[in-house]
Each structure stands twice: as structure tokens, then as C-alpha cells.
Amino acid sequence: MPYSHSISHSKTSARHRGSRAGACAGVLLASMTSLFSFAAVHAAPAVAAPAPSEQTRATAGVDAAVQPQSKPRVTAAVLSLDGGSRKPLLYGEDAPYDTASIIKVDILAALLLQAQDAGRHLTVQERALAEPMIRNSDNAAANALWREIGRAPGLEAANKRLGLASTKGGPGTKWGLTRTTASDQIRLLLSVFDSAATSKTDSPLNKESQAYIQTLMSRIASDQAWGVSKASGAEYALKNGWLQRTASGLWDVNSVGRVTADGHRYLVAVLSDGSASMSDGISLVERAARQAVSATART
DSSP states (O other): OOOOTTEEOOOOOOOOOOTTTTTHHHHHHHHHHHHHOOOTOOOOOOGOOOOOOOEEEESSOOOOOOOOSSSSSEEEEEETTTTOSSOOOOEEEEOOOOGGGHHHHHHHHHHHHHHHHHHHHOOHHHHHHHHHHSSSSSHHHHHHHHHHHHHHHHHHHHHHTOOSSSBBSSTTTTTOOEEEEHHHHHHHHHHHHEEEETTTTTSSOOOHHHHHHHHHHHHGGGGGOOOOGGGSSSSSSEEEEEETTTTTOOOEEEEEEEEEEEEEEEEEEEEEEEEEEEEHHHHHHHHHHHHHHHHHHHH
């Protein structure tokens, strides 16, 4: 679905945990440097991950200009749900990026928190908006729910409870220009997918709210099934975001979700910008997700 008239929206380093040293760490750092160094990062060939089949001009009003950059940049964050730590491993600089449509998970989390506070379930109409917003990345639905949660102030109030300290809501109606970091996206995913009953990891989202978001992210439309899912086997839950900048023509492509690889569960967030095309951005994100999950599994 379209996102805004300044973007095209189609349906279509490593901070090593602990201090382990030696040969394994050397290999890990060497293997990740070529991808996650901002000075040398390049998108993989477009054929590695073809773009979704349809592309439309968007309609919701994002007109911010960005400065052209010579090379794309990418940051990945990975957290093993089967490990004891609740701090993600980071590959690349944990810098802010525009969210594009990955913000829709956060919008839904904010809506559910507000409903919980009111002691109610989502209405039929709210569900009728939430489901296409996540499964099909429907922008009209996102516009309506962005207004309902109170736009950026409502989002940020929810994010304070969810532990997102580096996410700033987009101005006015421009939810896709919300700024976030990969580590904040892991915190959001943790609030959705973590079921550990400890004071440090209990989510403000109740079990019903968690299950609802998980279900929608696990039933993403087939033309949306790219991104972090490529680091997974058959089981994954995700949300992607993509936009083209008016000033430069370059693409922001992001993907967040839970994946299962070799029997282990991971939360993964990959944020990128500066790709020459959407398909280049998808290839970059998928390559980053695969390498980051593989590297994390070896730590």
C-alpha cells in the first residue's frame, strides 16, 4: 500500500557480548567488517532479493528532504531469546534511522496499551484497521490508528513504558518519519515476544496483546515476506518498512521480527538507508540479517 507523496511504497563493529577472545572472535570481526563498516558497505546485487511485484506512489504527506550520501549504511541488532542476556548484539553504529512502515508495530502496541488502560478489548473497527496495517502494510489504516493513539505524543508515552528511549515520533501526520534505533526496535520486539516472568523483562503488554501482535506478524501477506525472514527457516514473524526519499531518490529499507535458525529463536532488527533502489535495499537488509544471526549464533 502507498505511504506518502514523497516516497514510493510497494506491496511488494560488532559489539561482542562479554570478552571472549581468540581465533573465533577474530574470524567473527573480520567477517562482519565488510558488511557493517559505514565506510565500505555496499548493497548485494539486486538479483539476490527481487523487489516485490507492485509499486505505487504514496499519498500521506512525507516531504522531508535528506542529504544525498555516497554509500548505503546499515545497522543490525540481534537478541537470542534462548540466552540469558536481554541486551542485543549490535553490528554497525546504533544510529537513528527513519522507520517507514516498521512503525506500524509500535502504533499497534500503543493502541493495545491504551485499550488495556481503559480496561477494554480492541473494537471491531480497531481490529479491522490493525490487521491490514500489519499484514498488508496498509497506510490508510495506519493513518487512522496514528490519529487514534494521539500521534507522536501518544506513541512516545507508550514507548516510555515499553523502554524505547531513542525513538521520536514523526511530525504531525508523518508517522513514517519517526526516528528509531536498532536497539530500540529490539526492545519493542522484546515487549511483544518475550514471555519471561521477571521484573526486568515483564512487558507492559499483557498476554492477550502480545499474542495478537505475534499472530499478525506471523501471518504477513506473501508479498511482504522478505527481510529478516531470510535469516530464518519456515517459522518467522516480521514487519518491513520502505520509502524513497524525494530529494535524493535513495531508499530507506528496514525489517524487524522474530526468526528461528537452527532451532534457536532470535529477535532481529535491521535498519538501512541510502540504497540506490528498493531491491538493493532489500538485498542489503537480508544479507545483514543472515550475517548478523550467524555471527550471533557463534558468540
